Amino acid sequence: xxxxxxxxxxxxxxxxxxxxxxxxxxxxxxxxxxxxxxxxxxxxxxxxxxxxxxxxxxxxxxxxxxxxxxxxxxxxxxxxxxxxxxxxxxxxxxxxxxxxxxxxxxxxxxxxxxxxxxxxxxxxxxxxxxxxxxxxxxxxxxxxxxxxxxxxxxxxxxxxxxxxxxxxxxxxxxxxxxxxxxxxxxxxxxxxxxxxxxxxxxxxxxxxxxxxxxxxxxxxxxxxxxxxxxxxxxxxxxxxxxxxxxxxxxxxxxxxxxxxxxxxxxxxxxxxxxxxxxxxxxxxxxxxxxxxxxxxxxxxxxxxxxxxxxxxxxxxxxxxxxxxxxxxxxxxxxxxxxxxxxxxxxxxxxxxxxxxxxxxxxxxxxxxxxxxxxxxxxxxxxxxxxxx
Amino acid sequence: xxxxxxxxxxxxxxxxxxxxxxxxxxxxxxxxxxxxxxxxxxxxxxxxxxxxxxxxxxxxxxxxxxxxxxxxxxxxxxxxxxxxxxxxxxxxxxxxxxxxxxxxxxxxxxxxxxxxxxxxxxxxxxxxxxxxxxxxxxxxxxxxxxxxxxxxxxxxxxxxxxxxxxxxxxxxxxxxxxxxxxxxxxxxxxxxxxxxxxxxxxxxxxxxxxxxxxxxxxxxxxxxxxxxxxxxxxxxxxxxxxxxxxxxxxxxxxxxxxxxxxxxxxxxxxxxxxxxxxxxxxxxxxxxxxxxxxxxxxxxxxxxxxxxxxxxxxxxxxxxxxxxxxxxxxxxxxxxxxxxxxxxxxxxxxxxxxxxxxxxxxxxxxxxxxxxxxxxxxxxxxxxxxxx
Numbered sequence: 001x002x003x004x005x006x007x008x009x010x011x012x013x014x015x016x017x018x019x020x021x022x023x024x025x026x027x028x029x030x031x032x033x034x035x036x037x038x039x040x041x042x043x044x045x046x047x048x049x050x051x052x053x054x055x056x057x058x059x060x061x062x063x064x065x066x067x068x069x070x071x072x073x074x075x076x077x078x079x080x081x082x083x084x085x086x087x088x089x090x091x092x093x094x095x096x097x098x099x100x101x102x103x104x105x106x107x108x109x110x111x112x113x114x115x116x117x118x119x120x121x122x123x124x125x126x127x128x129x130x131x132x133x134x135x136x137x138x139x140x141x142x143x144x145x146x147x148x149x150x151x152x153x154x155x156x157x158x159x160x161x162x163x164x165x166x167x168x169x170x171x172x173x174x175x176x177x178x179x180x181x182x183x184x185x186x187x188x189x190x191x192x193x194x195x196x197x198x199x200x201x202x203x204x205x206x207x208x209x210x211x212x213x214x215x216x217x218x219x220x221x222x223x224x225x226x227x228x229x230x231x232x233x234x235x236x237x238x239x240x241x242x243x244x245x246x247x248x249x250x251x252x253x254x255x256x257x258x259x260x261x262x263x264x265x266x267x268x269x270x271x272x273x274x275x276x277x278x279x280x281x282x283x284x285x286x287x288x289x290x291x292x293x294x295x296x297x298x299x300x301x302x303x304x305x306x307x308x309x310x311x312x313x314x315x316x317x318x319x320x321x322x323x324x325x326x327x328x329x330x331x332x333x334x335x336x337x338x339x340x341x342x343x344x345x346x347x348x349x350x351x352x353x354x355x356x357x358x359x360x361x362x363x364x365x366x367x368x369x370x371x372x373x374x375x376x377x378x379x380x381x382x383x384x385x386x387x388x
Numbered sequence: 389x390x391x392x393x394x395x396x397x398x399x400x401x402x403x404x405x406x407x408x409x410x411x412x413x414x415x416x417x418x419x420x421x422x423x424x425x426x427x428x429x430x431x432x433x434x435x436x437x438x439x440x441x442x443x444x445x446x447x448x449x450x451x452x453x454x455x456x457x458x459x460x461x462x463x464x465x466x467x468x469x470x471x472x473x474x475x476x477x478x479x480x481x482x483x484x485x486x487x488x489x490x491x492x493x494x495x496x497x498x499x500x501x502x503x504x505x506x507x508x509x510x511x512x513x514x515x516x517x518x519x520x521x522x523x524x525x526x527x528x529x530x531x532x533x534x535x536x537x538x539x540x541x542x543x544x545x546x547x548x549x550x551x552x553x554x555x556x557x558x559x560x561x562x563x564x565x566x567x568x569x570x571x572x573x574x575x576x577x578x579x580x581x582x583x584x585x586x587x588x589x590x591x592x593x594x595x596x597x598x599x600x601x602x603x604x605x606x607x608x609x610x611x612x613x614x615x616x617x618x619x620x621x622x623x624x625x626x627x628x629x630x631x632x633x634x635x636x637x638x639x640x641x642x643x644x645x646x647x648x649x650x651x652x653x654x655x656x657x658x659x660x661x662x663x664x665x666x667x668x669x670x671x672x673x674x675x676x677x678x679x680x681x682x683x684x685x686x687x688x689x690x691x692x693x694x695x696x697x698x699x700x701x702x703x704x705x706x707x708x709x710x711x712x713x714x715x716x717x718x719x720x721x722x723x724x725x726x727x728x729x730x731x732x733x734x735x736x737x738x739x740x741x742x743x744x745x746x747x748x749x750x751x752x753x754x755x756x757x758x759x760x761x762x763x764x765x766x767x768x769x770x771x772x773x774x775x776x
Binding site: 023025054055056057058060061062063064065066067068070071075076077078079080081082083084085086092095096099100102103104105127128130131132133134135136139242243244245246247248249252260261264374375378379 | 411413442443444445446448449450451452453454455456458459463464465466467468469470471472473474480483484487488490491492493515516518519520521522523524527630631632633634635636637640648649652762763766767
């Protein structure tokens with residue numbers, strides 16, 4: 001397969017947090033218009049849009065999200081499609097937009113993500129989020145997502161000697177990065193002691209190991225190589241998009257301490273982009289729980305399976321380290337509006353490759369990767385980004 | 389643009405109806421496995437899947453549908469994506485699968501649709517369905533879908549003199565067709581008097597003008613031209629896929645008696661396939677309410693705007709008429725499991741072009757069209773099918 005590339009020519013992000021004054025449609029419209037402005041194009045230039053959203057039916061009483069977004073952004077008429085893969089919905093939207101461009105169907109496409117999670121009772125939010133797991137085998141029997149990730153953490157600790165301190169260092173690092181991200185929900189640092197002493201949620205996971213409930217939206221403008229060269233001085237190229245699946249229920253997998261969908265998708269992404277792990281200068285990964293970042297860096301091959309705790313402890317994933325991970329603050333520090341996350345990750349990759357990430361900048365960054373996961377790992381979608 | 393074509397090489401449908409003994413995952417797995425068998429391929433040949441489902445979060449407490457389907461069909465590992473555009477979710481899944489094939493990403497792709505609507509209280513089903521409209525401007529103020537389509541019917545009657553008898557003839561015709569479809573929810577005829585005397589729902593619409601609540605699933609196997617020639621003796625070719633949008637809320641539109649998204653998508657589909665209305669031998673259209681079929685045949689150009697009532701009354705849309713519409717029984721007779729409908733329409737088109745539609749067969753059919761709508765018309769997705 002020849003290496004196909006699609007450009008990111010514009011990005012737009014809302015503040016992440018508890019945004020009581022903004023509705024679902026306010027959020028996605030704000031992000032989309034920012035992205036259009038950033039790209040220096042007009043709404044009329046947009047040929048198609050894809051939007052990732054996990055559970056707007058439960059969170060906002062609204063489905064039919066593609067048409068809603070086209071309508072509210074003043075783009076009525078264009079093809080508009082919502083995609084969903086639980087917390088990987090944003091990454092899937094990016095993939096569909098990329099596919100539309102390489103298919104020749106549309107040459108300028110918006111990929112957006114949106115979730116409004118705070119404006120419902122906690123019970124409904126929990127029901128909605130548990131929709132990412134297996135309703136018949138997990139949700140029905142009382143499992144919650146902290147519980148599922150706690151099982152993975154326990155198993156990782158047992159098999160590889162990973163310590164709770166190492167897991168906690170993920171949260172400490174990501175909060176430290178979020179401090180420098182004006183869009184982040186939590187712009188403050190936490191200490192290792194803060195994390196270890198925070199309230200237990202599902203042992204061994206404590207509150208500061210868990211990403212929060214967040215409102216927020218994000219959008220990127222993609223363009224064909226030809227259009228990008230015409231419109232943009234600093235395109236960031238998506239050079240691979242890979243998606244893979246695993247069993248929906250955790251208990252059906254051969255291993256609780258490896259994420260196979262991510263392992264498959266990572267290999268496929270490296271193959272498609274024609275790069276290897278050594279070429280990756282930074283990554284945004286799906287740290288919905290702190291253990292998930294350790295599982296992610298192992299699946300991506302940044303270190304051997306089982307060595308993610310040590311790799312984190314040794315500081316390799318910090319800004320200034322061998323391969324910085326979650327410079328944005330990650331899901332833990334930046335916040336996790338579930339359907340938005342995959343697009344927000346692409347935006348951080350774009351800022352890094354444009355060299356405009358400010359105090360979070362990875363020096364000399366030329367190639368980046370994003371890793372977006374649905375549920376306990378049943379969906380993994382990975383993109384690779386390069387600059388000219 | 390060169391004419392791109394993608395083959396349908398296999399189809400699978402479940403019985404439509406109130407299927408108390410079958411779960412959401414049972415339904416889509418059954419349809420998917422039937423389609424794989426019909427194509428004469430193995431599961432391992434499938435490279436990617438797309439599934440349309442409108443509101444499984446509310447109907448079944450389950451999101452993350454792509455991974456669920458891959459898992460339950462024994463296809464764990466492959467890329468799997470759910471798409472949603474309310475009642476057009478199935479049509480959108482077909483479009484994404486088509487795009488994946490023409491992009492060169494995957495050469496054998498499943499497009500499925502599934503909805504399990506009967507196993508929840510009526511109030512939840514109504515909330516879910518109203519998610520297809522505008523939550524802030526329509527649902528919040530008490531509008532329901534029968535009410536929205538009743539407004540369109542009243543306006544059509546006022547502007548064009550369309551009679552309630554003409555609207556009712558849509559139901560009579562579609563029930564007559566459904567009688568010969570073993571998969572249909574209602575395999576029986578109704579008379580014009582039955583329709584006119586059925587219980588009022590939202591005047592002028594009565595019960596027999598409204599499609600039912602239905603459980604059911606459908607799947608088709610798509611293949612690239614090269615793969616299809618290798619695997620299949622009787623491919624049916626999708627020669628155009630077009631999607632367009634309109635405002636989400638009915639009151640925002642310039643006209644209540646025309647469906648603009650369908651008008652835009654139809655023009656685009658004819659252009660892409662290089663055919664005109666005259667070439668269309670039959671169509672499956674989105675008759676969620678009887679008036680919707682009249683709006684559809686006008687948008688598709690089968691007759692002039694405003695003449696759909698007369699065109700129906702004159703028998704042109706009956707089997708044996710000028711251009712048979714909804715030979716399957718349509719949403720009214722066959723049933724309307726919302727996310728499934730777009731795929732079920734593609735299956736009827738395939739059977740017609742294979743010449744295997746039995747008593748519903750349109751003689752000499754060479755070119756067909758499907759028209760799938762979300763909400764009150766905010767999404768319209770149109771496909772054109774041809775045989776060799």
